[in-house]
Amino acid sequence: xxxxxxxxxxxxxxxxxxxxxSIGVVVNDRVTTLADIATRHPAPPDRTVPQPRDxxxxxxxxxxxxxxxxxxxxxxxxxxxxxxxxxPVPEPWNIFQTYHNYERPSRITGRADxxxxxxxIPDIFMGSRSALAGHGDAVRVEHxxxxxxxxxxxxxxxxxxxxxxxxxxxxxxxxxxxxxNDFTTHFGxxxxxxxxxxxxxxxxxxxxxxxxxxxRAIVPRDLVGDPGNLAVKAxxxxxxxxxxxxxxxxxxxxxxVEYLSHIMPLRPGDLILTGSPEELPxxxxxxxxxxxxxxxxxxxxxxxxxxxxxxFQTERQPHEP
Numbered sequence: 001x002x003x004x005x006x007x008x009x010x011x012x013x014x015x016x017x018x019x020x021x022s023i024g025v026v027v028n029d030r031v032t033t034l035a036d037i038a039t040r041h042p043a044p045p046d047r048t049v050p051q052p053r054d055x056x057x058x059x060x061x062x063x064x065x066x067x068x069x070x071x072x073x074x075x076x077x078x079x080x081x082x083x084x085x086x087x088p089v090p091e092p093w094n095i096f097q098t099y100h101n102y103e104r105p106s107r108i109t110g111r112a113d114x115x116x117x118x119x120x121i122p123d124i125f126m127g128s129r130s131a132l133a134g135h136g137d138a139v140r141v142e143h144x145x146x147x148x149x150x151x152x153x154x155x156x157x158x159x160x161x162x163x164x165x166x167x168x169x170x171x172x173x174x175x176x177x178x179x180x181n182d183f184t185t186h187f188g189x190x191x192x193x194x195x196x197x198x199x200x201x202x203x204x205x206x207x208x209x210x211x212x213x214x215x216r217a218i219v220p221r222d223l224v225g226d227p228g229n230l231a232v233k234a235x236x237x238x239x240x241x242x243x244x245x246x247x248x249x250x251x252x253x254x255x256x257v258e259y260l261s262h263i264m265p266l267r268p269g270d271l272i273l274t275g276s277p278e279e280l281p282x283x284x285x286x287x288x289x290x291x292x293x294x295x296x297x298x299x300x301x302x303x304x305x306x307x308x309x310x311x312f313q314t315e316r317q318p319h320e321p
Contacts (some may be wrong), residue, residue: 005231008304010071011176011217012063013088014052014134021052021086022249025066026217030073031083034062041069050245053091056269059159059175080216087132087214088178089157091269095127096260097182097206098153101275103248118157122259123204124250127182127273133213133308139183139310142208147289148310151182152234152298154227154246156253157218158270162261177224178272179215179306180269181298182206212273215298215306224302227253231301232277237294244277 008026015024023034032316035049043049043233044065050058133139141148159175184205206212228249232307234242255271265277282288291294292312299305 005301006233006299006303006305008217008219008272009223009302010067011088011219011304011312012066013217014086014090016084016086021090023049023052023055023119024083024085024217025071026080027071027073027077029080031080031191031216032073032077034066036076037066037069039285052086052089056089056157056159056175059268061178063159063175064207067220083214084134084214085136086134087212088216089214089269089271090129090132092129092132092269092271094270095129095132095212095269095273096124096256096262097202097273098251098256098275099123099125101174101250102277103250116250122256124256124260125206127202127212128207130209131207131212133210135213135216135306135308137308138309138311139210139213140208141292141310142185143312143314143316145185145312147186147287147319149184149186149288150236150241150290150296150298151184152232152242153180153182153273153276154230154232154300154303155180155214156227156257156272156274158257158272159268161268162257163264165261165266167252167254167258170254170261171221173257173261174221174253174309175268176220177220177227177303178218179298179300179303180271181213181296181306181308182273182276183211183213185211198268210308213306213308215300215304217304219303227274230303233299234279236290237295240280242277246274246277248277249274249302 011026013024038049058292117261123237137257155178158171162173227248231245290310297307
Protein backbone atom coordinates (compact mmCIF):
# COMPACT_ATOMS: atom_id res chain seq x y z
CA UNK A 1 0.00 0.00 0.00
CA UNK A 2 1.52 3.31 -1.07
CA UNK A 3 2.43 5.89 1.58
CA UNK A 4 0.33 8.66 -0.01
CA UNK A 5 -2.81 6.84 1.14
CA UNK A 6 -2.01 7.98 4.68
CA UNK A 7 -1.25 11.62 3.92
CA UNK A 8 -3.51 14.55 4.83
CA UNK A 9 -4.68 16.41 1.73
CA UNK A 10 -6.37 19.15 3.75
CA UNK A 11 -7.16 19.46 7.43
CA UNK A 12 -7.68 21.84 10.34
CA UNK A 13 -6.09 21.39 13.75
CA UNK A 14 -4.62 23.13 16.77
CA UNK A 15 -0.94 24.09 16.82
CA UNK A 16 1.26 25.85 19.36
CA UNK A 17 2.57 29.19 18.14
CA UNK A 18 4.66 31.38 20.47
CA UNK A 19 3.57 29.24 23.38
CA UNK A 20 -0.15 29.66 22.69
CA UNK A 21 -2.66 27.43 20.92
CA SER A 22 -3.78 28.59 17.47
CA ILE A 23 -5.89 27.17 14.68
CA GLY A 24 -3.63 25.59 12.07
CA VAL A 25 -4.47 24.70 8.48
CA VAL A 26 -2.75 21.68 6.92
CA VAL A 27 -2.27 21.19 3.20
CA ASN A 28 -0.35 18.03 2.35
CA ASP A 29 2.90 18.19 4.37
CA ARG A 30 2.79 21.90 5.32
CA VAL A 31 0.94 23.97 7.91
CA THR A 32 0.25 27.60 8.66
CA THR A 33 -2.09 29.45 11.01
CA LEU A 34 -5.62 30.43 10.17
CA ALA A 35 -4.67 33.94 11.23
CA ASP A 36 -1.90 34.03 8.62
CA ILE A 37 -4.31 32.95 5.88
CA ALA A 38 -6.81 35.58 7.02
CA THR A 39 -4.21 38.32 6.59
CA ARG A 40 -3.62 37.32 2.97
CA HIS A 41 -7.17 36.57 1.88
CA PRO A 42 -10.42 38.46 2.48
CA ALA A 43 -11.80 36.77 5.59
CA PRO A 44 -15.51 36.25 6.16
CA PRO A 45 -16.92 39.72 6.94
CA ASP A 46 -17.02 40.78 10.58
CA ARG A 47 -15.43 37.52 11.67
CA THR A 48 -12.32 37.63 13.81
CA VAL A 49 -10.14 34.54 13.90
CA PRO A 50 -11.44 32.43 16.79
CA GLN A 51 -9.53 30.81 19.61
CA PRO A 52 -9.27 27.00 19.34
CA ARG A 53 -11.86 26.49 22.09
CA ASP A 54 -14.39 28.48 20.03
CA UNK A 55 -13.50 27.34 16.53
CA UNK A 56 -15.77 24.31 16.19
CA UNK A 57 -18.83 26.48 16.84
CA UNK A 58 -18.09 28.23 13.54
CA UNK A 59 -16.86 25.16 11.67
CA UNK A 60 -19.30 25.41 8.74
CA UNK A 61 -18.45 29.05 8.04
CA UNK A 62 -14.67 28.74 8.32
CA UNK A 63 -14.47 25.39 6.56
CA UNK A 64 -16.51 26.66 3.61
CA UNK A 65 -14.35 29.79 3.35
CA UNK A 66 -11.09 27.85 3.46
CA UNK A 67 -12.25 25.29 0.92
CA UNK A 68 -13.14 28.14 -1.42
CA UNK A 69 -9.57 29.46 -1.40
CA UNK A 70 -6.84 28.25 -3.71
CA UNK A 71 -4.42 27.41 -0.91
CA UNK A 72 -0.92 26.75 -2.19
CA UNK A 73 1.71 26.43 0.55
CA UNK A 74 4.68 28.76 0.13
CA UNK A 75 7.77 29.57 2.19
CA UNK A 76 5.60 31.07 4.95
CA UNK A 77 4.10 27.64 5.60
CA UNK A 78 6.09 25.27 7.84
CA UNK A 79 6.77 21.54 7.52
CA UNK A 80 4.46 19.49 9.72
CA UNK A 81 7.33 18.05 11.73
CA UNK A 82 8.57 21.55 12.60
CA UNK A 83 5.34 22.43 14.42
CA UNK A 84 3.92 21.24 17.74
CA UNK A 85 0.35 19.94 17.39
CA UNK A 86 -2.16 19.59 20.20
CA UNK A 87 -5.28 17.44 19.93
CA PRO A 88 -7.26 19.06 17.09
CA VAL A 89 -10.15 19.76 19.49
CA PRO A 90 -8.35 20.55 22.76
CA GLU A 91 -11.48 21.17 24.85
CA PRO A 92 -14.40 19.05 23.63
CA TRP A 93 -17.57 19.08 25.68
CA ASN A 94 -17.96 15.28 25.43
CA ILE A 95 -15.75 12.35 24.46
CA PHE A 96 -17.62 9.15 23.63
CA GLN A 97 -15.63 5.93 23.42
CA THR A 98 -17.12 2.93 21.64
CA TYR A 99 -15.93 -0.58 22.23
CA HIS A 100 -16.86 -4.03 20.90
CA ASN A 101 -17.76 -2.25 17.66
CA TYR A 102 -16.08 -4.66 15.24
CA GLU A 103 -16.73 -8.27 14.32
CA ARG A 104 -13.97 -10.14 16.11
CA PRO A 105 -13.37 -12.56 18.98
CA SER A 106 -13.41 -11.08 22.47
CA ARG A 107 -9.90 -10.15 23.64
CA ILE A 108 -10.79 -11.41 27.10
CA THR A 109 -12.69 -14.67 26.57
CA GLY A 110 -11.51 -15.66 23.10
CA ARG A 111 -15.17 -16.17 22.15
CA ALA A 112 -16.93 -14.10 19.53
CA ASP A 113 -18.90 -11.14 20.85
CA UNK A 114 -22.70 -11.40 20.54
CA UNK A 115 -23.93 -10.27 17.12
CA UNK A 116 -25.20 -6.73 16.64
CA UNK A 117 -28.86 -7.83 16.44
CA UNK A 118 -28.66 -9.40 19.90
CA UNK A 119 -26.89 -6.46 21.53
CA UNK A 120 -29.47 -3.89 20.28
CA ILE A 121 -27.46 -0.82 21.40
CA PRO A 122 -23.71 0.00 21.12
CA ASP A 123 -21.32 -0.24 24.06
CA ILE A 124 -20.24 3.34 24.85
CA PHE A 125 -18.60 5.01 27.81
CA MET A 126 -17.34 8.55 28.31
CA GLY A 127 -13.77 9.75 28.53
CA SER A 128 -12.04 12.78 29.98
CA ARG A 129 -10.60 15.59 27.91
CA SER A 130 -7.64 15.66 30.31
CA ALA A 131 -6.61 12.37 28.65
CA LEU A 132 -6.20 14.08 25.26
CA ALA A 133 -2.73 14.57 23.82
CA GLY A 134 -1.20 15.45 20.48
CA HIS A 135 0.89 13.89 17.77
CA GLY A 136 4.42 13.31 19.07
CA ASP A 137 3.56 13.58 22.77
CA ALA A 138 5.05 10.97 25.08
CA VAL A 139 2.50 8.75 26.82
CA ARG A 140 3.46 8.08 30.43
CA VAL A 141 2.33 4.66 31.60
CA GLU A 142 1.36 4.22 35.24
CA HIS A 143 3.33 2.04 37.62
CA UNK A 144 1.91 -1.42 38.23
CA UNK A 145 0.72 -2.00 34.66
CA UNK A 146 1.00 -5.59 33.46
CA UNK A 147 -0.17 -4.83 29.92
CA UNK A 148 -0.52 -1.60 27.92
CA UNK A 149 -2.38 -1.76 24.61
CA UNK A 150 -2.97 0.55 21.67
CA UNK A 151 -6.39 0.94 20.01
CA UNK A 152 -6.37 2.81 16.71
CA UNK A 153 -9.80 4.43 16.25
CA UNK A 154 -11.35 6.54 13.51
CA UNK A 155 -12.88 9.47 15.38
CA UNK A 156 -15.86 11.51 14.25
CA UNK A 157 -15.87 15.21 15.21
CA UNK A 158 -19.27 16.84 15.58
CA UNK A 159 -19.63 20.11 13.66
CA UNK A 160 -23.02 21.43 14.74
CA UNK A 161 -25.43 20.86 17.60
CA UNK A 162 -27.28 17.56 17.09
CA UNK A 163 -30.30 16.48 19.09
CA UNK A 164 -32.60 13.60 18.19
CA UNK A 165 -31.02 13.28 14.76
CA UNK A 166 -32.02 10.27 12.63
CA UNK A 167 -29.23 8.23 11.09
CA UNK A 168 -30.32 9.30 7.61
CA UNK A 169 -29.34 12.90 8.40
CA UNK A 170 -26.50 12.28 10.81
CA UNK A 171 -23.74 12.95 8.29
CA UNK A 172 -24.82 16.60 8.10
CA UNK A 173 -23.79 17.03 11.74
CA UNK A 174 -20.26 15.59 11.39
CA UNK A 175 -17.51 18.11 10.67
CA UNK A 176 -14.89 15.55 9.81
CA UNK A 177 -12.63 12.80 11.08
CA UNK A 178 -9.33 12.33 12.87
CA UNK A 179 -7.35 9.47 14.42
CA UNK A 180 -7.34 8.66 18.11
CA ASN A 181 -5.22 6.07 19.87
CA ASP A 182 -7.37 4.93 22.78
CA PHE A 183 -4.62 3.45 24.95
CA THR A 184 -5.72 0.88 27.52
CA THR A 185 -3.91 -0.05 30.70
CA HIS A 186 -4.31 -3.27 32.69
CA PHE A 187 -3.25 -3.33 36.35
CA GLY A 188 -2.52 -6.70 37.92
CA UNK A 189 -3.25 -5.43 41.42
CA UNK A 190 -6.49 -3.75 40.29
CA UNK A 191 -7.88 -7.07 39.06
CA UNK A 192 -7.45 -8.46 42.58
CA UNK A 193 -9.32 -5.53 44.13
CA UNK A 194 -12.20 -5.94 41.69
CA UNK A 195 -12.96 -9.38 43.10
CA UNK A 196 -14.52 -7.46 45.99
CA UNK A 197 -16.06 -4.61 43.96
CA UNK A 198 -18.10 -4.95 40.80
CA UNK A 199 -17.45 -1.42 39.54
CA UNK A 200 -16.54 -0.82 35.92
CA UNK A 201 -12.86 0.14 35.63
CA UNK A 202 -12.95 1.93 32.25
CA UNK A 203 -12.19 5.21 33.99
CA UNK A 204 -8.93 3.78 35.34
CA UNK A 205 -8.04 1.87 32.20
CA UNK A 206 -8.51 4.80 29.81
CA UNK A 207 -8.30 8.23 31.40
CA UNK A 208 -4.84 8.99 32.73
CA UNK A 209 -3.29 12.12 31.18
CA UNK A 210 -2.19 11.51 27.61
CA UNK A 211 -3.99 8.20 27.19
CA UNK A 212 -6.04 9.52 24.24
CA UNK A 213 -3.62 11.14 21.80
CA UNK A 214 -5.04 12.37 18.51
CA UNK A 215 -3.69 13.04 15.04
CA ARG A 216 -2.77 16.47 13.79
CA ALA A 217 -5.92 17.58 12.02
CA ILE A 218 -9.61 17.12 11.38
CA VAL A 219 -10.10 16.13 7.75
CA PRO A 220 -13.50 17.39 6.50
CA ARG A 221 -16.05 14.66 5.91
CA ASP A 222 -16.44 15.55 2.22
CA LEU A 223 -12.77 14.64 1.71
CA VAL A 224 -13.00 11.37 3.66
CA GLY A 225 -16.02 9.67 2.15
CA ASP A 226 -17.23 6.57 3.96
CA PRO A 227 -15.53 6.28 7.38
CA GLY A 228 -16.62 2.65 7.41
CA ASN A 229 -14.29 1.72 4.55
CA LEU A 230 -10.85 3.18 5.29
CA ALA A 231 -7.49 1.44 5.35
CA VAL A 232 -5.80 1.38 8.76
CA LYS A 233 -2.30 0.37 9.77
CA ALA A 234 -0.42 0.39 13.07
CA UNK A 235 3.14 -0.45 14.02
CA UNK A 236 4.77 -0.85 17.43
CA UNK A 237 8.55 -0.41 17.49
CA UNK A 238 8.51 -0.81 13.71
CA UNK A 239 6.61 -4.11 13.75
CA UNK A 240 3.32 -4.26 11.87
CA UNK A 241 0.52 -4.95 14.36
CA UNK A 242 -2.57 -3.87 12.43
CA UNK A 243 -3.24 -3.84 8.70
CA UNK A 244 -6.92 -3.92 7.79
CA UNK A 245 -9.94 -1.77 6.93
CA UNK A 246 -12.82 -0.30 8.89
CA UNK A 247 -15.43 -2.17 6.84
CA UNK A 248 -16.29 -4.57 9.68
CA UNK A 249 -17.58 -1.76 11.90
CA UNK A 250 -20.87 -2.81 13.50
CA UNK A 251 -22.51 0.52 14.40
CA UNK A 252 -21.73 3.10 11.74
CA UNK A 253 -20.90 6.71 12.55
CA UNK A 254 -24.43 7.67 11.50
CA UNK A 255 -25.93 5.11 13.86
CA UNK A 256 -23.71 6.26 16.72
CA VAL A 257 -24.75 9.88 16.15
CA GLU A 258 -28.40 8.83 16.12
CA TYR A 259 -28.05 6.79 19.32
CA LEU A 260 -26.12 9.41 21.28
CA SER A 261 -28.13 12.40 20.08
CA HIS A 262 -31.32 10.77 21.35
CA ILE A 263 -29.77 10.74 24.83
CA MET A 264 -28.20 14.19 24.95
CA PRO A 265 -27.47 17.09 22.62
CA LEU A 266 -24.16 16.64 20.82
CA ARG A 267 -22.17 19.87 20.66
CA PRO A 268 -19.67 21.16 18.11
CA GLY A 269 -16.30 19.59 18.86
CA ASP A 270 -17.67 16.49 20.59
CA LEU A 271 -15.65 13.41 19.74
CA ILE A 272 -16.99 9.95 18.94
CA LEU A 273 -14.31 7.24 18.94
CA THR A 274 -15.67 4.39 16.84
CA GLY A 275 -13.70 1.40 18.13
CA SER A 276 -10.63 -0.42 16.87
CA PRO A 277 -10.47 -3.09 14.15
CA GLU A 278 -8.85 -6.44 14.79
CA GLU A 279 -5.09 -6.65 15.17
CA LEU A 280 -2.81 -9.06 13.37
CA PRO A 281 -2.16 -12.33 15.23
CA UNK A 282 1.03 -12.47 17.26
CA UNK A 283 3.57 -15.27 16.96
CA UNK A 284 2.85 -18.26 19.22
CA UNK A 285 3.80 -17.57 22.82
CA UNK A 286 4.18 -13.81 22.35
CA UNK A 287 2.09 -11.63 24.64
CA UNK A 288 0.27 -8.49 23.62
CA UNK A 289 1.26 -5.10 24.93
CA UNK A 290 3.69 -2.21 24.44
CA UNK A 291 7.06 -2.02 26.16
CA UNK A 292 8.84 0.95 27.72
CA UNK A 293 10.28 3.27 25.09
CA UNK A 294 8.45 1.81 22.09
CA UNK A 295 7.03 4.06 19.38
CA UNK A 296 3.42 3.47 18.31
CA UNK A 297 2.47 4.70 14.83
CA UNK A 298 -1.18 4.73 13.73
CA UNK A 299 -2.17 5.51 10.15
CA UNK A 300 -5.59 5.85 8.55
CA UNK A 301 -6.34 6.40 4.90
CA UNK A 302 -6.91 10.13 4.17
CA UNK A 303 -6.52 11.04 7.88
CA UNK A 304 -2.73 10.95 8.14
CA UNK A 305 -0.68 9.45 10.94
CA UNK A 306 -0.32 9.62 14.70
CA UNK A 307 2.94 8.87 16.50
CA UNK A 308 3.48 8.56 20.24
CA UNK A 309 6.27 7.03 22.29
CA UNK A 310 5.36 5.08 25.41
CA UNK A 311 7.36 5.80 28.58
CA PHE A 312 6.87 3.86 31.80
CA GLN A 313 7.00 5.82 35.06
CA THR A 314 7.84 4.70 38.59
CA GLU A 315 5.40 6.66 40.79
CA ARG A 316 3.10 4.22 42.54
CA GLN A 317 -0.69 4.40 42.51
CA PRO A 318 -2.69 4.75 45.76
CA HIS A 319 -3.96 1.34 46.99
CA GLU A 320 -1.25 -0.40 44.96
CA PRO A 321 0.19 -3.27 47.04
